[in-house]
Structures are given as C-alpha cells and as structure tokens.
Amino acid sequence: MSVSYLEQIDQYIQFLHVQRKSHSIEFHLHQGCEIYFLLQGDVKYFVEKMVYPLQFGDLIITNQHEIHKPSFSSEVLYERITIEFDPQIAALYQTADFNPLSCFYDRPLGKKNKLSLTSNDSSVLLSLFMKYDALKKHPSLGSAIIKMGCFMEIIVHINRLFQEQKHTDQGLALHHKLSPVLDYIELHLGEDLSLDLLEKQFFINKYYLIKLFKKYTGNTIHEYIIYKRISLAKKLLAEGSSVTEACLVSGFNDYTSFLRMFKKKVGILPKDYQKGYLGYEK
Structure with a gap:
C-alpha cells in the first residue's frame, strides 16, 4: 500500500458519532477492527459468549472474527463513537518494539474486549475523537496526514491501556x-x-x-x-x-x-x- 492511501483514508477508516434513542441492534461482524466508546446510555455489550456492562468512557475493542452487539436495558438517550478500520492501515506503522494491532489480536477470541478508563484517559481519547471528527467534517490542506496521525495516536493510547489491563477480564459469562x-x-x-x-x-x-x-x-x-x-x-x-x-x-x-x-x-x-x-x- 503506497502513501496514496492517504488520499482515500475515509475508505479505510470510518468514524461515526451517533446520538439517538435506544433501539434493537442485531449481532454483527465487521470486515475489520472496531473501537467503540460509550458516551451515554444504559448499555450491556455482548462479544462472543461474554457480556460487558458499560458506563461512560468505557471502550470495547473487537476484530473481524468477533460477533458483537450492544443491548439496552432502558430507552434513555444513547450516544457512542465508533471507529471501524482496515487492520492493514494500522499495520503499516508497526515497528520493532510496537505492534499497533496487539490489543485487537493478542488475546483469546471474545476475551478482554473491555477497557475501563480513568477520567483523564477518557478526556484524552474524547479530545482525539473530536479532533478526528473535526478534520473529517472540515478538510483542508494536509488534513488527511493530520487525520492519520490522530488515528494512530488513538491506537497507541488504546494499546497502552490494554497493556495496563491485559491481565484482567471485565466480562461476565452469560x-x-x-x-x-x-x-x-x-x-x-x-x-x-x-x-x-x-x-x-x-x-x-x-x-x-x-x-x-x-x-x-x-x-x-x-x-x-x-x-x-x-x-x-x-x-x-x-x-x-x-x-x-x-x-x-x-x-x-x-x-x-x-x-x-x-x-x-x-x-x-x-x-x-x-x-x-x-x-x-x-
């Protein structure tokens, strides 16, 4: 993949910020990896055979082989940010001491999908999400490069969180x-x-x-x-x-x-x- 992928970055990385009333969502799979960040809502998140109770600032990470879905316990307003991306675009930035895809693949299927964030971690990630969203909505000269840098900063931050929490699994069995x-x-x-x-x-x-x-x-x-x-x-x-x-x-x-x-x-x-x-x- 040459540097021209930056010209089509939105084909490789899909950013969505959604706010709506809770409604039924089916089990599903993505073609790549997904980052899910809950802003508000009464949500439990199913991945494979595990269920993860969520609150503001919790992250769910999944790869293309993990069946998942949110489930709602009430009809309160639901708001979340998701980033779906082709793993290959992140793999371009792998170095000798860092694999950007580690948190998505270096764990058993359907395990360790939830990351709980401190208020500081939530603020850092939310700031990066909003920056990416602004760059997407208002493109300008060089914004694709800045957007890619912002995306990789998100990936690095999530991997750090994963390494800190990799020995715990916050999921509950059905x-x-x-x-x-x-x-x-x-x-x-x-x-x-x-x-x-x-x-x-x-x-x-x-x-x-x-x-x-x-x-x-x-x-x-x-x-x-x-x-x-x-x-x-x-x-x-x-x-x-x-x-x-x-x-x-x-x-x-x-x-x-x-x-x-x-x-x-x-x-x-x-x-x-x-x-x-x-x-x-x-």
Missing part, C-alpha cells in the same frame, strides 16, 4: 444454562445445530432455550449460530480455503444459501471477500 450450549455450538459449527438436537444434548426445553437466549442477548439463538458460521467461513477464506470448502466446514450445507447469507451479512460474495482480503491474521 446465564449458566447458556454457557455450555454456546461452548457446544463453538465446537460443532460444521454439524447439526438444530433446536431439537440442542434440546436432547442439554436436556433443556427448546422453547425455554429460545426464551432464555432472547432475554439475555436480545437476539435469537438461530441468528447467533448464523453469525458464528459466517465468522468461521471468513476465517477459512482468509486462510486460503476454497469457497466450497468454507461453505461445508462452517456448516452451510447448501451452497446457494451460503452465498446468499454471506452476501447479506458481510456485504460481498465469499469469492470477493477472499480476493480483496487485506486483513491482519495472527
């Missing part, structure tokens, strides 16, 4: 009856995961399972399984598997359905995802 079910799903994505099978496997009424999962996540277990399979398919494609192999191994037994679902959830077809994959893999 309901004790859900945890073993989700562990089973994780290990058997290529197999039958029908509600009837889960009912027999865990001696739990399937309608109760549906209700319990909906209560604790705000979404259906069927949707969760689809996203877990899509996540696995993305990983396989990034590692060089054929589209057909990714379809079968991730549990989509019907090829046409796989193509349609992948396009719906990821935004592009599997072959295009693989062809244009620019992510950072450990």
